[in-house]
Amino acid sequence: MSDTFRKFGQHQAMKDLFSTNAALYAQFRPHYPDELFRFIYAQLENHESAWDVGTGNGQIAAKLARHFTTVLATDISDKQLAEASRLPNIQYRKQAAEAVFSEQENFDLIISAQAIHWFDFPSFYARVYEHLKPKGLLAATGYGLIGCKDEQFNGAIRHLYYDLLGNCWDPERKYIDDAYKTIPFPFREISCPHFAIAEQWTANRLCAYLETWSAVNHYKERYEKDPLASIRQMASAVDPEVLYDFEFPVFVRAGFAIR
Template identity: 40%
Template sequence: MTQQFKDYFSGASRDYSLYRPHYPSELFTYLASLSKHHETAWDCATGTGQTAQKLSALYQTVVATDASQTQLAQAEHQLAHRDNIIFEKMCAEKTNITSGSIDLVTVSQALHWFDLERFSVEVNRVLKPGGVLAVWAYDLMSITPAIDDVVSYLYHTVLDGYWPVERKMIENGYREINFPLQEIESPVFEMTQRWNLTQLLGYLHTWSSIRKQLSTTGGDLVEAELNKISALWGDAEKPQTITWPLVLRTWSME
């Protein structure tokens, strides 16, 4: 059964670009070490192009695809200086990528939106022998115990019912996902940012659940929790360290 593309992010593509955490460079160095060749990488569901940008320093060509034209436009605008990135509007499950041409396929914070059976077929079609599939995601961040408690309450209680059901796959650490490839045991990575309060609140407002709650109820309950976070933060201009553990799974084509 064909799964319809669910676009939760085009309406916030600029904020998504400004306020999303950055994946560590060590992650991409590791992924490049797994693939036998470094000719072409496919960044599937590229969003605003963060992963494609990192890959462009490690692979001769990066094919960056997304089903959202708005997200692609944002990525192309930001990465116009990267002449080895090819941007294409395509769904994950059906592309015009040449069979057996890809050394590395990456999916960052997006696999849970895919029709996994059809995507698996497409990955098997485009990967070279020895090619690698890498998927990763992140869940709740950690700041301080007090702020973490408020964020957890906001996420699990105030926003309960506003999250798309697909997000459960992230909460489960992608544990139930498997591909007919050889799995590689990967190290643990985390993202770390030094953000001030404005940056944190900007990030929280990129959550699709918060945008949905604000549009349907006016968001008084959300704002109450954000005010608690602001009070606990203290000096709004003072940066604090925020960390997100990454869930990473990798496979290779034998």
């Protein structure tokens, strides 16, 4: 590992927290807005190759495949990769974000969506500097806590997140709460706008999404109880066909290598 990145410290390598609910994750996680990708693409001079790091079920890789000639999509979870859509110009590979790989593979865009907070920053950034083309961009994006315009569900979500699950989140979750502002970022950073994911979901669809939270599984293992019980009860008491307005704040940090 290059001494250049040691100052950012180390934490344990990426955790596999999402294999257990891989199918739910693929079905019920929200999708990033097209505006985010249009912004990212506009920063690039070339659009030949992209690397989606921590691809999970390949949601981002599938978007990139429409725009780039080739896409490498890597993850440490076999079960997540098994849920990914197969497209001819996407190469899926079981590979840690920090792993050393062929120097011949270089990219115009390296992107991590809702994943960089799990990486060992020094090792991952060393890989970025090895594989990012001279005019290539690193983009780290994610989305924060879901909000609802219905105050009853909004309050229930916040009670779940902060009160019931407060001590069940992994320490890395704080980077999401900070909108990635506190991650080390040794790049020539560009100013990025804020985005949002807008969804219209039934109450049962909300419950299905909440089931994908890693802290929900931690809570079940620790207390042998379902932390979603009260929200499920709320959902059972309303019309199952009614759609509620939900929104996720989307954030992104992006920059070019400092050569």
